[in-house]
Amino acid sequence: MNDLVEPFVAEARELIQAATDDLLALEAAPGDGAAVNRVFRGFHTLKGSVGLFDWPPLLAVLHAAEESLSAARAGARAVDPGLIDLCLETLDAVARCTEAIAGSGDLPAGFSGEAARLVARHGGPSAPPEPGPASAPEAGPVPDWATAFAAASGDAAAGLARVAVRYRPRADCFFAGDDPLGLVRRLPGLTALDLAPAEPWPAPDLADVFACNLVVTLLTTDSREAVDEVFRLVRDQATIVTLPAASAAAPSDEPAGEPAAAPRSLRVDAARIDDLAALVGELVVARNGLAHLAARAGEAGAEAGFARALRETDARLGRLAGALHREVGALRLLPLERIFRRFARPVREIARGLGKEVALTTAGGGTGADRAVVEGLFEPLLHVIRNAVDHGIEPAGERRRAGKPEAGRIALTAERRGGTITVSVADDGRGIDPERVRRRARERGLLPPERLAAMDEAALLDLIFAPGFSTAERVGDLSGRGVGLDAVRTALARLGGRVAVETRAGAGTTFRLVLPPTVALSRLLLVEAGGETYGLPIEAVTGIVRVARDRLSALGSGRATILRGRTVPVIGLAARLGLPAGAPAADATLVVLAGGIAVEVERVRGHLDTAVRPPSGLLAALPDVAGTTVLGDGRVLVVLDPSALEEGER
Amino acid sequence: MSVRREPDRIVLDGACPVEDAETLAALLLAEPGLPVDWTACGRLHTAVVQVLLRLAPPLPGPCGDPFVARWLGSLAKQGTPDGAVD
Structure with a gap:
């Protein structure tokens, strides 16, 4: 399975469960504004996760539900049993999709129709979400070019192929730093490749050496998920088709489908690992009891050989218990890379939506942190990064005038210092102006004016994490809806960590998310x-x-x-x-x-x-x-x- | 420099990044039909492959980039001295 899908499924199951609980709580107390907020945030977060993939019908359903709840939050729609039932039905549909995705990597067949009906019942599409790429994710008829190419490639190549791709890179792709064949090189299961001019060649001229005029057609035995991942950033230029198994010439292709070198892994309930870690902790402590006895045996003048044997046994037990503790601890660790890599796409989409160019770099992704912490970090980190693209990085014109490169930079870094891990998000944007924060806080009435007037820069900056500071009410695909930086602080506090910000006018802003030390x-x-x-x-x-x-x-x-x-x-x-x-x-x-x-x-x-x-x-x-x-x-x-x-x- | 002009041929040596497309095209346009020795080349950028596809110079010997040799060996077959652009 695509390694982006697996965390999504785990996260979606939890979010669906939490949203169901919140909906039921809301049903019990329809006037509870906090409960409406929780349900809204649940759907908002789910939509954010789904937005990382190309599942337009699912995104549309969640967007419609979010619209309904947004109206309920604003008081424009009554929180009645009808709304709650509809939202629960929506969650059921999302849960079915999640399980289908867990099984096959894609939405269940025929979901589009159900999605359209749900969207209509939520009040129809208001602001249609991202239309998604041209390729249809649902298995449809295989286009003629794919059939013809498979036929022309011969049985040996076509027999095992599971996916066909036609990729027409944009003419200016070389200038964007793309190497289209470089993507093809990343498909280990390639069985046929054709490279042809997309348009007849114009008269040779040096001027258009860097204009790409190629169309790449290929067959591969790689899974659909793997192919999607390779062409993830050029989905608008590639048509990816899953070939029906029936077209496979070899009837016994299924067992041969997976290479023998697949990594062996075992899924274990995280709670059992926690129990195991607790037991190992007890073992280490019990062994310290033995160390104490060994020392006393020496002092009490026990027979020298006995005391020494006891000490040696204790030392061996100590080494074993220490090694066991490290191994079990490592089981609970997940590299931060797992979530770092999920930000590339949202950054690209958000930046594109705002007409900005932003390069995201990551470092220290190999740093391991407790599984629960890593999973709980995604949402707040996405929020901080979104905030950096939206508010930190200036529009290209403003950057040019300031003498900066037009493309903004956001660096996502993890580092371990002592027992704690710090994840920082640093942008090279305009920085946060403390005076603007002061003005905004005054307008919002967050604090009495005399207290605001007396605050120093650090205290002012900290106000951006105050509830009610961010109330931007923009309605868009993934942008903020008043789910402010206070949510980031709350999320970090729930994880046992904290968040702080540093800024320099004109030079950029750095958010530091300090994670709790792992039990080590x-x-x-x-x-x-x-x-x-x-x-x-x-x-x-x-x-x-x-x-x-x-x-x-x-x-x-x-x-x-x-x-x-x-x-x-x-x-x-x-x-x-x-x-x-x-x-x-x-x-x-x-x-x-x-x-x-x-x-x-x-x-x-x-x-x-x-x-x-x-x-x-x-x-x-x-x-x-x-x-x-x-x-x-x-x-x-x-x-x-x-x-x-x-x-x-x- | 990964693109080199020798008396009787053009040599691609080592990895050929995107910029080499321009150098290679300039040499081939100046002397159509000059063979390109790609036996010692490393990874070819798509832009370089495109120049070879478009200007179709003779390509003696196997390509040093295993990916291109395996999948795009047909580039070599189409390239004949007569196939050079006029």
Whole structure:
């Protein structure tokens, strides 16, 4: 199956389920404005996902339903049982399509008729959605050229072919950087190829060397999905025809259809992987209990051979548990590439719709993140990217006047820093003017004018994420409908992450989506303060030093010391955590953090490999806590968040 | 330079990007019928293939680009010295 289709199916099933639940909630409370909004957003998101593919009837149905709900949202249409029934029927139809797509990669046969009836019941097509490419996705009669070409290519070539393509590149395609044969080269199953002039050659002349005048006709055993993917960006120039199996000369083509080298994979319910990961986490913690026993056996003067054997067993178990934890963790990881590649098409379509030229580049797509996070990131990221194309990148004329290349650039980048992953969307557009934000916020009445007047640039910029800031009511195929950047912030918060924006007037805007750290096996440095033991992620520690107390000097309201010629602020961990400090030793033990501060502790007790759980309950409310784990002797260890300690110091 | 003029022929050497189409066409238009040695060429851009299809120079030997050799070998058959454009 096309690897774009698979995530779509998974996402669509969830969206359909959520929209069904929301519709039923709306039925129970028809006056609930928030419920109408949720249902509307559900259909809007579904339409956005379907818009990535060429399924015009399905897109039309979702567009019509969205129109109905938009009217209901605006109060122009009553939320009555008729509307709810119609929307549920629509969802049923979409669910049938999704299952057909999951099975065959395409809409069910005869769906167009049903789609037209549903669209009519929703009130007819108002703003018709994208007409879609010329080629009919539903299996229709095979055109004459394909039949003739298959016949001319002989049985050997035509026998196994599943798809025929006629591709007439645009005359100016070379200038656009296309290499039409380059696309054909990407079809491993090619069985016949013909290259001919599309029009009779004009008299030879250097002037038209770069005018493409070719028509490519081919047969291939590649699947329809694979062929669609190859010609995805030139669908307006290619006619792709699925050949009926009956035309295959060899009756036994089915078993031979799939190459033996297909990757072996097994679909497993994500919840079972989560259970497995939790169990492995428990195993790691239990093994730490054994480490504790091994250490005690040594101290208690147990027989030397026994203590050593116990230590060796413990070390082996530790290695195995660590490896198992990494493997299970990797099962839950999905490369961000999986969603990155889904943005190329929307960017192209949105830019084209706005008459802009935008190049999207991606980097760091190999970065893996938790499956749920990757899947939950698509919608907010699409929103931010759409926003960059729409509001960030200037029209070509304005860019020319500013001395920029006409084509705008959007860079989508993922990078891992410490335990967290940051996905950034950077455009080279006009930037966000804080004064405009201030004006807009005043017009919308988001905050009292005196508070707005006192706000600095950073605070003003943050207002773009406030609910009600974006209320653009443009009705278009994929553009915003008042589903503003607040939805992005909400989505990130739901994932446990956050979003921030930076901008420079005239130079561009960067949105940073910071994802939550994955539950991972961490190596912790164990430190003591106020008589308690705490963990610090070892990756944040750059060194441990002991300095004479007289080398700590007062700095502002705190203390500092000089390390390797640099002034480093020192915070006392006990005081910071509100614990009674023990009697100060002659020398201070400082743990130096990567962020350039030092933490004074009473003792360093070694390190521990363990699975850290995110904080929950009361602990979640504490500012400096990154998570918890269980020590070998059963005590709970609080793991501190180095970045919070550093921020607190600034 | 992936397009090279030698005394008795034009040589395509290595990958031939889109710009080579113009160089190749200019050489062939100046001396119609000059053979093009494509045995050492790498990946040919479509624009270069189009020049070969259109101006139909003699193409001795197998093409160095395996894709073109496999699928577009017929280009070589149609190219005869007489087939050169006038």
